[in-house]
Amino acid sequence: MPRKDDAIVLTEGSQYRVKSLEARDKPMETIGIFKGYAAVAHDTAIVMELEKPLGDGKAMLRLIPSHMIISIDVLKAAKEKKAKEQNEEAAYFG
Numbered sequence: 001m002p003r004k005d006d007a008i009v010l011t012e013g014s015q016y017r018v019k020s021l022e023a024r025d026k027p028m029e030t031i032g033i034f035k036g037y038a039a040v041a042h043d044t045a046i047v048m049e050l051e052k053p054l055g056d057g058k059a060m061l062r063l064i065p066s067h068m069i070i071s072i073d074v075l076k077a078a079k080e081k082k083a084k085e086q087n088e089e090a091a092y093f094g
Helices: 083-088
Strands: 015-021 027-040 043-050 061-065 069-076
Touching: 015 043, 027 061
Parallel strands: none
Antiparallel strands: 015 027, 015 069, 027 043, 043 061
16 A cells, blocks of 8 residues: 555556546546656647557557546556656656
């Protein structure tokens, strides 16, 4: 259990189930490996490598804008990288 002052963060390499807005009646479900964050216009999106590739079997990435996310379930957690490694891969948006 995380301590009260520990931040909950998405970990690269972890497997998540993300429900996001698709239509009024039903959310879109994405199951895959979290790859990181991306800038989409004036918003931030999470980048997921889909568990089940579409079509020709190649890996497919899905960008989900943060304001569209309804819920995130952790299916398989990867170990967190050390602070130094995380800082080297930091992305800044502004």
